[in-house]
Amino acid sequence: MKKDDGIDKKDKIDLTGSSVVERSLTINGLKQKTEKETAMKNITKRGEDYSQWYQDVIANADLAEHSVVRGCMVIKPYGYAIWEKIVAILDSMLKEMGVKNAYFPIFIPESFLEREKKHVKGFSPELAVVTHGGGKKLEEPLVVRPTSETIIYESFSRWIRSYRDLPFVINQWANVVRWEMRPRLFLRTSEFLWQEGHSAHASLQEAEEYALKILNEVYVKFAHDFMAMPVYTGQKSEGEKFAGAFRTFCIESLMQDGKSLQAGTSHNLSDNFSKSFDVSFLDQDGQRKNIFQTSWGVSTRLIGGLIMTHSDDKGLVLPPKLAPVQVVIIPIRVTDQAAIEVAKSVVKQLAGFSVETDLRDYLRPGEKYYEWEKKGIPVRIEIGPKDMENRAVVLVRRDTGAKESCAISQIPQRVEEILQDMQSSLFAAALKRREESNKIVDSWQDFEQALKQGGYVFTHWCGDESCEADIKQKTKAVSRFMPFDAREEHGDHLCINCGKKTVYKKRWAFALAY
RNA sequence: CGGGCUGUGGCUCAGUUGGCUAGAGCGUCUGGUUUGGGACCAGAAGGUCGUGGGUUCAAGUCCCACCAGCCCGACCA
Numbered sequence: 001m002k003k004d005d006g007i008d009k010k011d012k013i014d015l016t017g018s019s020v021v022e023r024s025l026t027i028n029g030l031k032q033k034t035e036k037e038t039a040m041k042n043i044t045k046r047g048e049d050y051s052q053w054y055q056d057v058i059a060n061a062d063l064a065e066h067s068v069v070r071g072c073m074v075i076k077p078y079g080y081a082i083w084e085k086i087v088a089i090l091d092s093m094l095k096e097m098g099v100k101n102a103y104f105p106i107f108i109p110e111s112f113l114e115r116e117k118k119h120v121k122g123f124s125p126e127l128a129v130v131t132h133g134g135g136k137k138l139e140e141p142l143v144v145r146p147t148s149e150t151i152i153y154e155s156f157s158r159w160i161r162s163y164r165d166l167p168f169v170i171n172q173w174a175n176v177v178r179w180e181m182r183p184r185l186f187l188r189t190s191e192f193l194w195q196e197g198h199s200a201h202a203s204l205q206e207a208e209e210y211a212l213k214i215l216n217e218v219y220v221k222f223a224h225d226f227m228a229m230p231v232y233t234g235q236k237s238e239g240e241k242f243a244g245a246f247r248t249f250c251i252e253s254l255m256q257d258g259k260s261l262q263a264g265t266s267h268n269l270s271d272n273f274s275k276s277f278d279v280s281f282l283d284q285d286g287q288r289k290n291i292f293q294t295s296w297g298v299s300t301r302l303i304g305g306l307i308m309t310h311s312d313d314k315g316l317v318l319p320p321k322l323a324p325v326q327v328v329i330i331p332i333r334v335t336d337q338a339a340i341e342v343a344k345s346v347v348k349q350l351a352g353f354s355v356e357t358d359l360r361d362y363l364r365p366g367e368k369y370y371e372w373e374k375k376g377i378p379v380r381i382e383i384g385p386k387d388m389e390n391r392a393v394v395l396v397r398r399d400t401g402a403k404e405s406c407a408i409s410q411i412p413q414r415v416e417e418i419l420q421d422m423q424s425s426l427f428a429a430a431l432k433r434r435e436e437s438n439k440i441v442d443s444w445q446d447f448e449q450a451l452k453q454g455g456y457v458f459t460h461w462c463g464d465e466s467c468e469a470d471i472k473q474k475t476k477a478v479s480r481f482m483p484f485d486a487r488e489e490h491g492d493h494l495c496i497n498c499g500k501k502t503v504y505k506k507r508w509a510f511a512l513a514y
Numbered sequence: 515c516g517g518g519c520u521g522u523g524g525c526u527c528a529g530u531u532g533g534c535u536a537g538a539g540c541g542u543c544u545g546g547u548u549u550g551g552g553a554c555c556a557g558a559a560g561g562u563c564g565u566g567g568g569u570u571c572a573a574g575u576c577c578c579a580c581c582a583g584c585c586c587g588a589c590c591a
Contacts (some may be wrong), residue, residue, distance in 0.1 A: 027533095032554035042525090042526090051584085051585080052584090054515075055584090059525095066582085066583070068581095068582075070581085070582070110545095122590095125515095125589065125590090126589070126590070147591095155586060176591095178590070178591080180589075180591095181515065181588075181590080182587095182588095182589080182590090183583095187591080188590065188591075194591080199569055235568090242591095252591095261591090262590095263591085264591080265591070297591075298591085299591055301591050302591095304591095312544060332549070332550055333549060333550095334549085335549090361549095363549090363552095364548080364549050364551085364552080364553065365547085365549065365550060365551075366550085366552055367551085367552050367553090367554085368551095369550095369551055369552085370551075370552055371552090382550070384549095384550050385550085386550070387550090394550080476587095514590095514591090
């Protein structure tokens with residue numbers, strides 16, 4: 001079509017030619033090393049192309065793949081095993097707080113969404129809508145839930161009668177669909193799995209407290225203690241809050257490329273929904289009042305955060321508490337019966353951990369090492385002839401690659417120590433990365449430059465929606481949150497962008513975001 | 515949804531101005547030798563060239579539409 005085509009092809013041929021020559025020359029010089037390097041190259045280095053690295057880690061760890069269905073994801077068994085661990089832990093944390101699980105339909109009548117004006121406005125561009133059923137056109141289209149506030153609150157309106165019914169809390173584990181323009185595995189897929197909790201309270205104050213309680217006592221705790229992922233907590237700006245919310249709180253975490261990931265949200269919905277769904281209760285004073293609600297959720301996006309927080313150029317790194325397999329035992333010679341017996345006894349000793357023994361006889365040990373490293377298994381135990389002589393094994397930890405010899409009797413104790421140390425040092429490393437990239441700025445020039453470098457940039461800002469849009473247009477960054485733990489600064493402050501006097505004493509965090 | 519790029523065995527790709535039964539490497543399978551960081555030898559299987567039209571004696575190659583993926587925007591957990 002274009003004249004340029006010919007030139008492009010020529011360039012392509014030349015490039016291919018030269019790279020082939022280069023490769024063969026290298027092979028002549030450093031044969032072994034070159035072969036290894038090309039073999040390793042199935043994971044792109046983080047520094048070269050972060051996005052490609054992310055995809056390579058997922059593919060090599062066999063976590064997930066794109067579905068033939070546009071924007072959707074197939075979660076493969078190993079990826080799903082990680083999700084199951086997340087679900088199990090979060091579910092038990094929620095149950096400890098008295099939250100009960102329930103399930104609501106995947107289909108929501110279109111009219112339900114339309115009852116809350118801001119809610120429908122926020123979600124309508126990304127809805128999947130069912131128009132036919134049973135071979136006939138439906139009288140009213142059914143929306144595939146993008147979130148379940150509306151269908152759940154319709155039930156609340158019939159379930160909640162008295163102040164004695166409050167607070168009322170329900171959680172559901174479900175899939176939701178949001179027709180996203182640009183999908184990315186785990187981070188933004190058209191269909192995703194999540195937990196969504198919904199509560200009803202007698203007052204705005206109680207709703208506020210509950211939304212924060214979930215954030216701090218469930219989400220922060222889970223991120224820190226289990227994911228080893230340090231998160232900031234804070235409040236979203238007007239422009240960034242949930243469609244239909246009075247206030248949105250979030251946990252937000254810094255990824256290794258300097259971008260911020262919203263890992264979970266908790267909303268104080270005030271009485272915005274209860275007014276439109278007529279959810280009311282008879283209070284002690286005999287007055288009929290609207291309830292105040294909260295909703296909160298975390299999704300399979302957590303796995304994306306997990307990957308981008310800890311993984312390295314060799315592949316996935318999992319915090320021990322979320323690893324589906326914590327220890328893998330690799331007998332160097334699978335035909336060595338004595339070594340197999342030792343492996344069996346080690347499995348027994350490690351009864352409290354999830355352990356797998358790799359007895360595949362068609363793979364050499366080195367190949368197994370790479371495979372389990374790419375899957376992020378925290379500890380590898382090697383049992384070979386040399387170890388058998390010493391009545392010991394070799395322990396290798398995934399994050400540092402450190403090897404050590406360990407007497408057989410000491411294994412449970414050492415494994416426990418290593419796993420604990422790895423769990424805490426992964427957190428410490430991520431926290432250090434974040435703190436080192438934090439910046440405090442007071443001029444537009446510094447602001448712009450700091451954003452380019454990545455990490456959170458703390459500055460004074462007016463909070464205005466149009467001002468935020470302007471900042472986004474100029475820098476690609478948006479406000480992430482107003483940190484809860486930020487200190488108040490006395491005196492007047494001017495907005496970094498528009499120069500207006502701000503009403504806030506605290507600085508906002510800005511960052512490039514996922 | 516706009517702009518750019520891509521789609522050929524499981525994976526990475528080659529395939530010239532359209533021309534014969536579409537190739538390579540890796541992986542897979544079978545057998546053998548090996549086994550402390552991605553082994554080697556011998557043999558084998560595996561492809562509707564993204565889908566549907568069109569042009570042509572002839573299409574992986576040219577044209578159109580659609581689908582999917584990647585990158586950049588807008589949107590978002």
